Amino acid sequence: DAVLRSRPAALGQGSVQLEGPARSEGSVQSEGDDAGARRVVHDAENGTTLPGPVVRREGDPAVADATVNQAYDGTGATWTMFKECFGRDSVDGAGLPLSSTVHYDHGYANAFWDGAQMVFGDGDGEIFGDFTRSIDVTGHELTHGVTQYTAGLVYEGQSGALNESLSDVFGSLAKQHHLGQTAAEADWLIGAELFRSGVAGVALRSMKAPGTAYNDPRLGQDPQPAHMSSYVETTEDNGGVHLNSGIPNHAFYLVATALAGYAYEAAGQIWYTTLTSGNLTSTATFTTFAEATQATAATLYGPTSPEATAVTTAWQSVGVLP
Ligand code: ASN
Ligand code: ZN
Secondary structure, eight states: OGGGSOOSSOSSTTOOOOOOOOOOTTOOOOTTTTOOOOEEEEEOTTSOOSSOOEEEETTOOOOSOHHHHHHHHHHHHHHHHHHHHHOOOSTTSSOOOEEEEESOSSSOOOEEEOSSOEEEOOOOSSSBOOTTSOHHHHHHHHHHHHHHHTTOOOSSHHHHHHHHHHHHHHHHHHHHHHHTOOTTTOOOEESTTOBOTTOSBSOSEESSSTTOSBEETTTEEOOOOSSGGGOOOOSTHHHHHHHHTHHHHHHHHHHHHHHOSOTTTHHHHHHHHHHHSSOSOTTOOHHHHHHHHHHHHHHHHOTTSHHHHHHHHHHHHTTSOO
16 A cells, blocks of 8 residues: 555655745746746656656647646646745746656556656556546645755654645645635545545545545555544654644644635645745654744734634644643
């Protein structure tokens, strides 16, 4: 169950890359300045050589291969969410071309960000189908790039689980923004389109109810905790980064639903500003991240605002803050 655990390669580990100063108004038009997404999709043709030949570039019409078009569209939905909600142009904030490779390997049941591009497998065909099918999975992988260029959260232990959680948060927001859903309307699932028929489960993960996304004889029960009392201490998967992410995932869900409306508005803004402000250390724990979101909410909305109150209540509910 590779997708539920991890792949060995590190994700920009140790590279704390902060964004440069904001570009000034009226500067010479440079690549990426409000020019829209700059997507390029490659096809590994079931091999493992990256990136592989280009099969669709920005502005090209749809091709015959639905997988290529899904990668293109999901990448576009994610770019648009970051731009329209947070004013961010691509993963580096400066129009970096968004590269993805589809049909990676044979029966590869996962997707990943390799530090420079997204990579998607076709799934094993029994449990998992094509990993380009879920916008939130594409958003998840692309957000690993955003985190790499901003807080650089080290992919291990609590900072690794925060890195994972931020990918789920902005992956889900990409889907919610694409569908125009409020927090109440959203499914809060990651990978709801990936399971083949016959699998006992609805998705890879649930932010609304971590630990309930699936329970299949071949996969076991979704092992994600939703509260610090069930925090998983393990040496597997860089310290259970895909498991313990359930705790901050659920905190975000609680903030978004307490505030109602669109999750990519106040809740998303608080999380985005915390991730990108330059104040978060790359080895942040759940507690330091929670305190950073409190400080962000107080700065953006006021210390006694409903937003600040919702943030504190959420982190208390998942056992991170006393
Ligand atoms: N899909 C997984 C992820 O992006 C693959 C990995 O890198 N562990 O977290
Ligand atoms: Zn991830």
